[in-house]
Structures are given as structure tokens and as C-alpha cells.
Amino acid sequence: MSPSNRNIPLGYALGFVGVVIFGGTLPATVLALASFDPLFIASSRASVAAILAAVVLAVRGRRLARSDYASVFGAGLMVTFGFPAFSSLAMQSVSASHGGVVLGILPLATAVFSALITGERPGKAFWAWSVAGAALVIWFVTGRDDGGRFGVATGDFWLFAAALSAAVGYVIMGRLSGRMPGWEAICWVLVATAPINFVLTAFLWQDRYLHPAPISAVALGYHALFSMFLGFFAWNAGLAIGGIARVGQVQLLQIFVTVALSAVLLGEAVTARTILFAVAVAATVWFGRRARIS
Numbered sequence: 001m002s003p004s005n006r007n008i009p010l011g012y013a014l015g016f017v018g019v020v021i022f023g024g025t026l027p028a029t030v031l032a033l034a035s036f037d038p039l040f041i042a043s044s045r046a047s048v049a050a051i052l053a054a055v056v057l058a059v060r061g062r063r064l065a066r067s068d069y070a071s072v073f074g075a076g077l078m079v080t081f082g083f084p085a086f087s088s089l090a091m092q093s094v095s096a097s098h099g100g101v102v103l104g105i106l107p108l109a110t111a112v113f114s115a116l117i118t119g120e121r122p123g124k125a126f127w128a129w130s131v132a133g134a135a136l137v138i139w140f141v142t143g144r145d146d147g148g149r150f151g152v153a154t155g156d157f158w159l160f161a162a163a164l165s166a167a168v169g170y171v172i173m174g175r176l177s178g179r180m181p182g183w184e185a186i187c188w189v190l191v192a193t194a195p196i197n198f199v200l201t202a203f204l205w206q207d208r209y210l211h212p213a214p215i216s217a218v219a220l221g222y223h224a225l226f227s228m229f230l231g232f233f234a235w236n237a238g239l240a241i242g243g244i245a246r247v248g249q250v251q252l253l254q255i256f257v258t259v260a261l262s263a264v265l266l267g268e269a270v271t272a273r274t275i276l277f278a279v280a281v282a283a284t285v286w287f288g289r290r291a292r293i294s
Helices: 008-023 025-032 038-060 066-090 096-118 124-142 154-176 182-192 194-204 214-242 244-266 272-293
Strands: none
Touching: 008 025, 008 214, 008 244, 025 038, 025 066, 025 096, 025 214, 025 244, 038 066, 038 182, 038 194, 038 214, 066 096, 066 154, 066 182, 066 194, 066 214, 096 124, 096 154, 096 244, 096 272, 124 272, 154 182, 182 194, 182 214, 214 244, 244 272
């Protein structure tokens, strides 16, 4: 879409819808963990979303080029299982608001992997902001509100793995979106890894899942329908309509959406330290992305 034909307000609106949906993922994970195991959450949500994706692709009569098979499958491993599995494991030992701050570095991590994989050569300012953002996240996870030190929790390692998985997956999907619409890319990614997720879901199944807590069942449904499916439709459409450079900045709000929803839905105590680090991390992402764009 040419710049003159872009609907920037609509792009921002769709981008914000996507960010709100993604921002609710970690709080929903905490709620789902009350009845489901983390790996089952990851595989089952992708399995349900894959069925919806297959229906959409069939209705639209889409076909995947053979040259895109490897890219689609690689992105699928990262986005449909890697990130969901690692983030679900993380939520067993850290709070959702804590995870929101750590994953706040994801847009910058995606830009870093984009530069490494695509051969882009951002300037020194971009790399300086990237290092600053990483340092802030490490500082956040290794400290506490009273200034003491306790080291990195197990959940933080899972969060770092989740961020790396998502960043690599987003870069591959970004390249795919250059050859097909963003909604089609996520649909093919879900369908390509569906056999793996179907098998894992069956293997991880337990009879107790037939009687989950209602809120856990709703949370798992949210993962499948929104976090894994409709969120990408809104986000990718927003980027296409309003422009990647402009609408991409809306993702800076995801940290604050996650922190706010963690307080409202989970009753988590959001400390001044969490808010300060959220603002600082968002600032490094904003300056880093501006440096990369320029």
C-alpha cells in the first residue's frame, strides 16, 4: 500500500487492538495455569487456532508456494510453540507484570534479529540503545524493590527464551509478509505446525482437563482465539494499513497493558520499581527503533 493510500488512524486503531490482545496473554496464562499444565496450554491453543486458520485458508482458496515451506515451518516452531511454551513455563515462577517488563524488550530484539538475519546495517545509535535496553532488563530481573540482589529466577530464563523465539519467528513472518498478506502468513504458520501440536496435545492430555475452573477455560480460549489468531489479524492489518514504522511504535504500549491487566485481573501489586523499569525499557525501544528507521 502506497503512503498516499494509507489510512493512518485506522492503522493505529487496529495496531492498538492487537497490542491490547497480546498484552493480555501473560495474565491469561496465569489464569489458565490454575487448571492446565504449561506445555498443554502451548500446544492446545495452537491446535485450536490451526483449525480456524485451515478454515480461513480453505474459504479463501489459498495455496502455499513450495519455496515458502521451510520458512513457514521455522516460524511456526518459534511462534506457535516456542514462545507459548516458554512464556507459560515462566508464569509458574514469576508474576505477569514482571514478565511484561522483561518481554517489553521484544520489539527491539526483533529489530536486532532482523538486522542479523536480513543483513541490514543499522547505525551505532541503534546498537547502543539495544545494549541499553538489554542492560535494563538484566538489571530489572536481578534486583528487587529494596535494592537487594537475588540473582535470576528460573522464570526469567524462560522469559528470555520466549523473547528469542518470538523475535526470530516475527522476523521470518515479516519476510513472508513481503510475499503474502500478514493474515495469510500466520494462518500458514499455524497449519504447518498443526500435526506437531495435535500430537503433543493428545500426548499431554489428562482427564482432569475435562473439568477445569471456568476462568481457566476462558483464559485458554482467549489464548487460542485471540492471542494466537485474531491478535495477529489486527496487528498485521494495522501495520499494512498505517505503515510499519508508524504503527509499530504502538507496541511500546504493550508493557503497560500487561502491567495494568495483571493488576486488574490478577490483583498483582505493581510497584514503583516495575513502573519505572517499564517506562525505561519502553524508552530504549522507542529510541532504538527511531535510530533503526532513520
